[in-house]
Amino acid sequence: HHADRSTVWVGQAGRRVPIGPETFTFMAGPCAVESAEQTLEAARMAQAAGATILRGGAYKPRTSPYAFQGLGVRGLEILADVREATGMPVVTEIVDARDVDVVAEHADMLQVGTRNMANFGLLQAVGESGKPVLLKRGMTATIEEWLMAAEYIAQRGNLDVVLCERGIRTFEPATRNTLDISAVPVVQATSHLPVIIDPSHAAGRKDLVVPLSRAGIAVGADGVIVDVHPEPENALCDGPQALLGDELRDLAQAVRDLPAMVGRA
Ligand code: PEP
Numbered sequence: 001h002h003a004d005r006s007t008v009w010v011g012q013a014g015r016r017v018p019i020g021p022e023t024f025t026f027m028a029g030p031c032a033v034e035s036a037e038q039t040l041e042a043a044r045m046a047q048a049a050g051a052t053i054l055r056g057g058a059y060k061p062r063t064s065p066y067a068f069q070g071l072g073v074r075g076l077e078i079l080a081d082v083r084e085a086t087g088m089p090v091v092t093e094i095v096d097a098r099d100v101d102v103v104a105e106h107a108d109m110l111q112v113g114t115r116n117m118a119n120f121g122l123l124q125a126v127g128e129s130g131k132p133v134l135l136k137r138g139m140t141a142t143i144e145e146w147l148m149a150a151e152y153i154a155q156r157g158n159l160d161v162v163l164c165e166r167g168i169r170t171f172e173p174a175t176r177n178t179l180d181i182s183a184v185p186v187v188q189a190t191s192h193l194p195v196i197i198d199p200s201h202a203a204g205r206k207d208l209v210v211p212l213s214r215a216g217i218a219v220g221a222d223g224v225i226v227d228v229h230p231e232p233e234n235a236l237c238d239g240p241q242a243l244l245g246d247e248l249r250d251l252a253q254a255v256r257d258l259p260a261m262v263g264r265a
Helices: 038-047 073-086 097-106 120-127 143-155 183-190 199-203 206-218 245-261
Strands: 007-010 015-021 025-029 053-055 090-093 109-112 131-137 161-165 195-197 221-226
Touching: 015 025, 025 038, 025 120, 038 053, 038 073, 053 073, 053 221, 073 090, 073 097, 073 221, 090 097, 090 161, 090 183, 090 206, 097 109, 109 120, 120 131, 120 143, 143 161, 143 183, 161 183, 195 206, 199 206, 199 221
Parallel strands: 025 053, 025 221, 053 090, 090 109, 109 131, 131 161, 161 195, 195 221
Antiparallel strands: 007 015
16 A cells, blocks of 8 residues: 555556556457457457457356356467457456466466455465456455455565456346446555456446446546457357447547546546
C-alpha cells in the first residue's frame, strides 16, 4: 500500500502494453478458445475495435462438469499463434497450480478467476511465475479479502498484479452478478494496484456491457475486459454476453472517447 498508483506492463519487449493510471486499457477476446479460426477472428474484431490485449480461456472453470471445459494446452498454443499473428499480448486463465509453467510459456499474463481467488496454493504459484497476474474478485469476497489474495501473490515476490472487479453475488437475479462499481474507487483509495472491470462476466448479458463499461470508465477504472465472438449464437461458452456488431462499435467509441472526458489518456 502506497500513495503512488502502479502501472503493470504486459507483453514481451517491443509490444508491451501498460495497465495503470496513465492510460485506459481495453482488453477483449473470446470467452473460450474454441478453434484457431474462431480465436483469430475474435482477436481481429477486438483489435479493430481498439483492444490492445487479447483475452481467451484455454481452461474453463465451468459450473457444470458436463459443460465445455476448454481446449487446454491446444488452446494455449492457439493463443500463442494468434499473439504472433496480431501482436497482441495474451491474458488467459489458470485453474491449477500444476499448469503454471505451461501457461506462463504461452501467455503474457495469468488470470486467476473468481472461483479461485481464495485458492492460496494457486496464488502462491502465480506469485512465483514471473508473469503479471490478473486477479479477479471472488464473487462472494469482500474487498479486504480480495486485497489479501493479492498479498499472497505479492508475498512471493510478484508485484505485477492487476485487480479485476467482475461482479458479486447479490439477491438480484436480473443480472448474473452485480458489478460493484464502488469497488473501483474504494480499491484505488486503499491500494496502489491497477483495477479494471469485467462487465461481460458480471452481467452475463451483452446489452449491459456498454452501459457498465461507461460506468466503469466514469468511476476511474484503469481498463475494461470484455468478451467478443464472431458467432455468439454458436459459442461454446457464454455466448449471450459476447459482443459483435453494434455493441462492439458502441464499446469501441466509449473506450476511445470517454476516458479523456474523465481526465485519462
Ligand atoms: C473468464 O474471464 O473467462 C471467467 C470465467 O471469468 P470469472 O472468473 O470472472 O467468472
